Amino acid sequence: MKATDVSDPDYFHKVVDCQWACPAHTPVPEYIRLIAHGRHADAYMINWKSNVFPGILGRTCDRPCEPACRRGRVEKDPVAICRLKRVAADNKGDIADRLPKGPFPRNGKRVACIGAGPASLTVARDLTPLGYEVVVFDGDARAGGMIRSQIPKFRLPESVIDEEVGYIVDLGVETRLGSYVSSLRSVLAEGFDAVFVGCGAPRGRDLDVPGRKEAAANIHIGIDWLASVSFGHVEKIGRRVVVLGGGNTAMDCCRTARRLGGEDVKVIVRSGFEEMKASPWEKEDAMAEGIPIMNFLVPKSFTHEGGRLTGVVFEKVAPKFDDKGRRSLVPTGEPDLHVACDDVLVAIGQENAFPWIERDAGVEFDRWGLPVLGEKTFQSTNPKVFFGGDAAFGPKNIIWAVAHGHEAAISIDRFLRGEDVAARPPPMTTLVSQKMGIHEWAYDNDISNELRQKVPHAAPDIALRDIKVEVELGFDQKLAWAEAQRCLNCDVQTVFTPKLCIECDACVDICPMDCITFTENGEEEDLRRRLMAPALNLAQDLYVAEGLKTGRAMIKDEDVCLHCGLCAERCPTGAWDMRKFYLEMTQAGQGCRTR
Amino acid sequence: MTYITKPKLHHPSLPTNRLGYTRRDYEGSVSTLCAGCGHDSISAAIIQACFELSLPPHRIAKLSGIGCSSKTPTYFLGNSHGFNSVHGRMPSVLTGANLANRDLIYMGVSGDGDSASIGLGQFAHSIRRGVNMVYIVMNNGVYGLTKGQFSATADKGSKSKRGAVNSDEPIDLVGMALQLGATFVARSFSGDKQQLVPLIKAAILHKGAAFIDCISPCVAFNNHAGSTKSFDYVREHNEALNRLDVIPERQTIEVDYEPGSIEEVVQHDGSVLRLNKLAPEYDPHDRIAALTHLQERHAEGEVVTGLLYLDPTPRDLHDHLATVEKPLNVLDEAELCPGQEALQRFNAQHR
Numbered sequence: 013m014k015a016t017d018v019s020d021p022d023y024f025h026k027v028v029d030c031q032w033a034c035p036a037h038t039p040v041p042e043y044i045r046l047i048a049h050g051r052h053a054d055a056y057m058i059n060w061k062s063n064v065f066p067g068i069l070g071r072t073c074d075r076p077c078e079p080a081c082r083r084g085r086v087e088k089d090p091v092a093i094c095r096l097k098r099v100a101a102d103n104k105g106d107i108a109d110r111l112p113k114g115p116f117p118r119n120g121k122r123v124a125c126i127g128a129g130p131a132s133l134t135v136a137r138d139l140t141p142l143g144y145e146v147v148v149f150d151g152d153a154r155a156g157g158m159i160r161s162q163i164p165k166f167r168l169p170e171s172v173i174d175e176e177v178g179y180i181v182d183l184g185v186e187t188r189l190g191s192y193v194s195s196l197r198s199v200l201a202e203g204f205d206a207v208f209v210g211c212g213a214p215r216g217r218d219l220d221v222p223g224r225k226e227a228a229a230n231i232h233i234g235i236d237w238l239a240s241v242s243f244g245h246v247e248k249i250g251r252r253v254v255v256l257g258g259g260n261t262a263m264d265c266c267r268t269a270r271r272l273g274g275e276d277v278k279v280i281v282r283s284g285f286e287e288m289k290a291s292p293w294e295k296e297d298a299m300a301e302g303i304p305i306m307n308f309l310v311p312k313s314f315t316h317e318g319g320r321l322t323g324v325v326f327e328k329v330a331p332k333f334d335d336k337g338r339r340s341l342v343p344t345g346e347p348d349l350h351v352a353c354d355d356v357l358v359a360i361g362q363e364n365a366f367p368w369i370e371r372d373a374g375v376e377f378d379r380w381g382l383p384v385l386g387e388k389t390f391q392s393t394n395p396k397v398f399f400g401g402d403a404a405f406g407p408k409n410i411i412w413a414v415a416h417g418h419e420a421a422i423s424i425d426r427f428l429r430g431e432d433v434a435a436r437p438p439p440m441t442t443l444v445s446q447k448m449g450i451h452e453w454a455y456d457n458d459i460s461n462e463l464r465q466k467v468p469h470a471a472p473d474i475a476l477r478d479i480k481v482e483v484e485l486g487f488d489q490k491l492a493w494a495e496a497q498r499c500l501n502c503d504v505q506t507v508f509t510p511k512l513c514i515e516c517d518a519c520v521d522i523c524p525m526d527c528i529t530f531t532e533n534g535e536e537e538d539l540r541r542r543l544m545a546p547a548l549n550l551a552q553d554l555y556v557a558e559g560l561k562t563g564r565a566m567i568k569d570e571d572v573c574l575h576c577g578l579c580a581e582r583c584p585t586g587a588w589d590m591r592k593f594y595l596e597m598t599q600a601g602q603g604c605r606t607r
Numbered sequence: 608m609t610y611i612t613k614p615k616l617h618h619p620s621l622p623t624n625r626l627g628y629t630r631r632d633y634e635g636s637v638s639t640l641c642a643g644c645g646h647d648s649i650s651a652a653i654i655q656a657c658f659e660l661s662l663p664p665h666r667i668a669k670l671s672g673i674g675c676s677s678k679t680p681t682y683f684l685g686n687s688h689g690f691n692s693v694h695g696r697m698p699s700v701l702t703g704a705n706l707a708n709r710d711l712i713y714m715g716v717s718g719d720g721d722s723a724s725i726g727l728g729q730f731a732h733s734i735r736r737g738v739n740m741v742y743i744v745m746n747n748g749v750y751g752l753t754k755g756q757f758s759a760t761a762d763k764g765s766k767s768k769r770g771a772v773n774s775d776e777p778i779d780l781v782g783m784a785l786q787l788g789a790t791f792v793a794r795s796f797s798g799d800k801q802q803l804v805p806l807i808k809a810a811i812l813h814k815g816a817a818f819i820d821c822i823s824p825c826v827a828f829n830n831h832a833g834s835t836k837s838f839d840y841v842r843e844h845n846e847a848l849n850r851l852d853v854i855p856e857r858q859t860i861e862v863d864y865e866p867g868s869i870e871e872v873v874q875h876d877g878s879v880l881r882l883n884k885l886a887p888e889y890d891p892h893d894r895i896a897a898l899t900h901l902q903e904r905h906a907e908g909e910v911v912t913g914l915l916y917l918d919p920t921p922r923d924l925h926d927h928l929a930t931v932e933k934p935l936n937v938l939d940e941a942e943l944c945p946g947q948e949a950l951q952r953f954n955a956q957h958r
Contacts, residue, residue, distance in 0.1 A: 515798060518643045518644070525618045582638075
């Protein structure tokens with residue numbers, strides 16, 4: 013194998029699994045350490061800069077970081093990164109004086125953001141301080157988009173949305189709310205220099221089976237129904253409710269139904285329980301509220317009587333795999349199942365819809381109805397129009413919307429300055445030794461044996477009574493500290509300098525995880541099998557260093573390294589050093605510009 | 608010295624041995640020796656050897672004297688018996704323990720100061736008596752705890768860190784062990800665990816006095832140019848005679864070797880030592896030839912390593928003394944006090 017080039021920012025970035033997995037690449041270990049030190053406001057600001065909505069995401073994020081977390085590979089469960097983020101938000105105090113303060117000198121350019129969801133608000137936040145005049149349009153009366161309309165209040169209190177949306181609007185963003193944009197042309201005609209489309213995936217998929225029309229009064233599209241609940245238009249539902257669909261929207265629907273009078277609420281999915289799209293914790297929370305999840309049932313028809321829904325008929329299916337491992341659902345031949353109910357919530361997916369974009373506005377769409385975009389630029393075929401969030405590549409989640417927003421803001425900034433939009437700025441990185449004394453490090457390298465802390469919940473009888481009572485209470489500071497200590501500080505990198513090494517084996521002997529091997533170099537596949545411990549996780553790199561006196565190579569498997577620094581502590585010559593790798597994505601502004 | 612304890616977490620694929628223990632279960636507390644000390648590598652090799660042999664930790668007794676080397680038993684086999692004796696007196700404590708309880712595995716850990724200076728007589732007598740033990744000397748040629756004076760094993764002409772040249776003749780512990788009748792003699796290097804681990808395993812399985820001289824560079828005081836016990840010097844002058852595989856039970860040889868390059872030695876317990884001879888003319892069963900070869904190579908400045916001598920049918924102290932089969936602590940009253948009649952019979956034998 014070739015020696016590893018650790019100056020490539022991607023190499024150490026990948027070692028910080030959480031940060032690498034995060035679409036916005038938030039420096040997770042850094043803010044977790046700050047939380048452990050009680051520096052909640054500092055931790056919050058790292059988040060705010062990177063992901064814009066720490067309080068909101070600390071409650072609702074899809075957490076791509078957690079399945080990636082190294083702790084999950086060396087122990088049982090990953091660090092509760094998402095809930096720690098919430099701790100920073102809950103305890104930060106007043107951070108108003110740390111935010112950029114307008115009015116900012118204008119640069120004369122105007123940018124329209126269509127939709128007031130997370131993607132648009134991110135663009136507005138990134139561009140406003142640079143002098144752009146940003147106008148955000150939304151059909152709803154209040155800014156926030158799906159954050160406000162679709163996420164139930166028992167998961168995300170309104171006050172948190174108001175606060176974090178407020179930080180952005182207060183920068184001096186003009187909002188035109190309650191006015192649905194019905195024409196891209198008219199927006200362009202207003203003289204905007206660029207338009208960002210962040211209108212989400214606003215159309216809930218319907219289920220067209222017999223009985224749908226006749227029983228329409230009691231069949232609701234999940235996201236529309238959630239929005240109606242959110243804005244107070246719907247306040248109750250029937251006693252028996254069937255929720256169709258297995259995603260997070262279905263979980264929000266069933267739990268909301270439980271709070272609006274649904275006593276017998278069931279979630280029924282076509283596929284298997286394991287394959288459901290909903291996050292595991294959302295399934296757990298739903299089941300904890302007495303909601304059964306039934307699987308391998310395909311809805312066939314709605315039954316009705318005198319214009320009133322009486323139930324849903326399901327065909328029983330079982331999974332069958334062909335020789336290529338592809339799965340299909342085949343009827344088992346058992347008699348159909350009739351589930352009696354008073355209301356049905358259909359949460360089987362969302363679709364993009366751009367009825368307001370004129371087909372001759374220069375924006376091309378592909379055959380799935382999605383805009384044709386530059387992969388990293390988010391620029392459409394009309395160079396003035398950019399997309400992001402669910403509107404760009406179909407339904408994802410808030411953190412992806414934020415990541416898109418940052419990228420689109422860079423594109424817009426470069427575009428309006430006449431620079432090449434396709435040229436993307438590299439991230440900013442630093443690598444600093446953590447050595448303070450002979451065996452003292454600037455980070456806490458002692459590995460905690462604590463298991464993942466559970467987030468306290470409100471008592472079910474209280475939580476189910478009022479839709480506005482937040483179920484999760486969040487970690488208190490003691491739990492937060494214990495959880496923060498579980499973080500392995502993966503950003504504190506093991507950096508090896510071959511010319512200092514005397515090959516004494518001290519690092520090999522001390523490494524608790526058998527990560528380090530000195531051996532003859534070879535092909536990667538061969539090397540991976542003859543290390544101290546086989547390196548079978550191919551997603552994790554081998555750190556290869558050459559230039560040792562005996563001609564052997566130092567091979568370190570990054571997979572399960574605890575970053576405890578014992579290799580560096582036991583190294584007599586300082587060939588190993590623990591260095592903190594800090595990576596910040598470049599955002600719109602000075603850093604992203606070529607001139 | 609490391610301030611944190613070694614994390615309990617271990618590699619998810621860490622193998623277990625026949626007893627269900629992992630290698631980590633044979634560790635001790637974190638070493639307080641200087642970072643990079645060769646002794647720590649030897650500790651790691653002992654841990655690996657005991658793990659691979661699936662030894663029950665409570666059936667091992669580790670004994671040591673005084674010095675850097677004699678501190679190491681704290682850093683391995685944390686669940687075994689230990690005795691840290693007076694300087695140079697480990698061999699007599701070990702001999703006594705062995706006489707009292709022959710069922711334990713005895714591991715004597717010592718250094719060049721502890722065995723070649725203050726304890727030279729003790730070393731010599733435990734070897735010549737054939738005590739069933741593994742006697743490991745962690746040999747760095749220097750008094751590390753008192754900041755780097757030459758020890759008795761430092762080669763004549765080698766330089767101290769300060770530049771002083773050693774004018775005294777070195778004591779060759781391997782040569783002494785051969786002369787004094789050790790039935791297993793080996794030399795190895797802390798920086799070569801592939802060689803060291805099988806040697807320790809073979810020594811443990813050997814029922815007799817097994818001596819291993821392990822060169823162990825002192826990174827603080829004896830790892831400089833001019834030293835003959837430094838990593839660089841030993842690596843450049845290491846003349847390995849053989850490679851050893853320890854096979855717990857007899858298996859057929861599946862690997863093809865050059866004819867005559869492989870020798871298998873069956874031990875008393877049925878285990879097999881498979882010697883892959885790197886120097887085909889060297890006979891590890893010829894004590895006198897071994898001594899000659901060692902001295903010739905030493906004169907050339909070479910460091911001969913590997914299994915130097917092996918007597919496959921050793922006799923130990925208990926055989927010589929015809930002692931009782933059982934450990935003393937399990938003898939019951941009837942065995943210990945056989946009564947008046949037995950005493951009279953015994954007395955009659957001596958009239």
